[in-house]
Amino acid sequence: MRHLGRKVIEEKLPDITDFARIYQGVEPLKEPVPVQPTAHYAMGGIPTNVNSEVVRDDKGTVVPGLFAAGECACVSVHGANRLGTNSLVDLLVFGRRAGRQMARYAGQVERPLPIADALEPVRAELEAIRGREPGGESVSVIRKELQDVMMDNVGVYRDATVLTVALNKVNELRSRYGKVSIADCGSVFNTELLEAQELGYLLDIALVTVTSALARTESRGAHSREDYPERDDKKWLKHTLAYQGKDGPNLRYKQVSITRFEPKPRTY
Amino acid sequence: MEVTLRILRYDPEQDVAMGAPAAPAARTTSAAGSPVRGPHWVEYKVSVDPMDRVLDLLIKVKADQDGSLSFRRSCGHGICGSDAMLINGRNRLACRIRVDQLGKKISVAPLPGLPVVKDLIVDMNGFFGKYRSVKPYLINDQPEPERERRQSPADRTIYDDTTKCILCAACTSSCPSFWARPEYVGPAAIVQAHRFIFDSRDEGSDERLEILADENGVWRCRTIFNCVDACPRGINITRAILEVSSAIVGRRG
Incomplete structure (x- = not known):
């Protein structure tokens, strides 16, 4: 950044300068800032339409009263690689559209009935973790192993071999997760219980990510299969939809609607 | 290096509330006869890198020593504002202050002047x-x-x-x-x-x-x-x- 000069750095890049100083102990006015790859965004997500309503299938069937916007959602504006600062679109455009659609929905729906049997499974899930004898599997250990295998094997460059290793590891972690236990049995602000529950969801998402990456035998955007280096529009110009199955996710696919921008190779 | 981390712990389901006008007897014994504490300091030895932030230390203690340690954190990079706390006597974000800025003895307490919900979590x-x-x-x-x-x-x-x-x-x-x-x-x-x-x-x-x-x-x-x-x-x-x-x-x- 040094070539930019003090004025530009301090006026236009205050946050990144601050990060370099605090987290790397580097002075960006004088020294180069170290750069390394990291997972900084989760592509894909809960499928929604342009009004941020969650859809359940390839026909765009809306799940009534359920909305998603932001990084958790997938409206599919990013293609296979979300580019820098474009997640603002999710927030500013689709957050706003979600709000408007919710207002419309709330204005026309009679009285949204809570799903009668929605509470019990969640309560049972939490109580199972909370009620387990201490000394079982550790949340932080499983989470660390999950982070390591996803970082090492499920990054941008992957192939069938490393993905298969990841698949086996995630499945192993999922079975160990069934024995996870915690120290905090309290009912006030129990962040340990929350983290334990979140770990279960992380394992679900990891399994979906690995399974769909393994199935997609082509390279596209940030999914770069070293054993299938070319983009294959004939077979793979489609979105992956993952459904919960008995032995892992069942994959289905949804057609891509292409309007102004055709997919093309990134050659710069 | 190893640091000594002192944390002011408080569990509303186990301890007497800060400043609560408890009866004199209740300060020393509970109904069950076990000692009753107010907010109290607990000391942890943590092996760290000098570039670690206090937030890293708290995460380590929660992972390796006591899972019940409670604190708020979200982005971990000074943007969300969740992890402000009293660190070595000054209000700081745990994710923005490093061990090498603090030394080998670090004390962490909830933000002063706000009601404590649990450990380092205050009522906002x-x-x-x-x-x-x-x-x-x-x-x-x-x-x-x-x-x-x-x-x-x-x-x-x-x-x-x-x-x-x-x-x-x-x-x-x-x-x-x-x-x-x-x-x-x-x-x-x-x-x-x-x-x-x-x-x-x-x-x-x-x-x-x-x-x-x-x-x-x-x-x-x-x-x-x-x-x-x-x-x-x-x-x-x-x-x-x-x-x-x-x-x-x-x-x-």
């Missing part, structure tokens, strides 16, 4: 209530223009400093005027009001200045500058407060 409801009381949003009843409401760089500069606030509460909970009088709206709410009062696109200045001219408004500031020391975003909070005070005086004059 009062704080956010004061934030809402200053109407921290754009007030402009003019019809929406076709495109955005434009503003010159010079006009934007006037309130640039106060746009940086992340509502971590480090300033308000470091303020002796707030400790002495919890009704005081506090530095953070004034900073947020400043951000809109001096925005050329906003038309709500009068109502905000009216709110802040109240006996629990800006006049409670005694220019102690604790807030400036505490602010992780480097906002010159005392100056912002004085600018709002001047605006109130100017309006009346």
Whole structure:
């Protein structure tokens, strides 16, 4: 950044300068800032339409009263690689559209009935973790192993071999997760219980990510299969939809609607 | 290296509340006969890298030593404002202060002046209530223009400093005027009001200045500058407060 000069750095890049100083102990006015790859965004997500309503299938069937916007959602504006600062679109455009659609929905729906049997499974899930004898599997250990295998094997460059290793590891972690236990049995602000529950969801998402990456035998955007280096529009110009199955996710696919921008190779 | 980390622990389901007027007997024994504690210091030895932040240490203790240790954290990089706490006697964001800036003995306690919910988690409801009381949003009843409401760089500069606030509460909970009088709206709410009062696109200045001219408004500031020391975003909070005070005086004059 040094070539930019003090004025530009301090006026236009205050946050990144601050990060370099605090987290790397580097002075960006004088020294180069170290750069390394990291997972900084989760592509894909809960499928929604342009009004941020969650859809359940390839026909765009809306799940009534359920909305998603932001990084958790997938409206599919990013293609296979979300580019820098474009997640603002999710927030500013689709957050706003979600709000408007919710207002419309709330204005026309009679009285949204809570799903009668929605509470019990969640309560049972939490109580199972909370009620387990201490000394079982550790949340932080499983989470660390999950982070390591996803970082090492499920990054941008992957192939069938490393993905298969990841698949086996995630499945192993999922079975160990069934024995996870915690120290905090309290009912006030129990962040340990929350983290334990979140770990279960992380394992679900990891399994979906690995399974769909393994199935997609082509390279596209940030999914770069070293054993299938070319983009294959004939077979793979489609979105992956993952459904919960008995032995892992069942994959289905949804057609891509292409309007102004055709997919093309990134050659710069 | 190894550091000694002292954390002020409090579990509302196990311990006596801070400042609770417990009967003398209840201070030493519970109904079951076991000793009853108030908030209490617990010491942990943690093996760290000097570049680790206090947040890393807390995460390590929670992972390896005591899973029940409770604290808020989200982005981990000084943007979300969740992990403000009292670190070695000063209000800091745990994710922005490193071991090498603190030394081998580190003490961590919840933000002062706010009710403790559990361990390092404080009740922020009062704080956010004061934030809402200053109407921290754009007030402009003019019809929406076709495109955005434009503003010159010079006009934007006037309130640039106060746009940086992340509502971590480090300033308000470091303020002796707030400790002495919890009704005081506090530095953070004034900073947020400043951000809109001096925005050329906003038309709500009068109502905000009216709110802040109240006996629990800006006049409670005694220019102690604790807030400036505490602010992780480097906002010159005392100056912002004085600018709002001047605006109130100017309006009346």
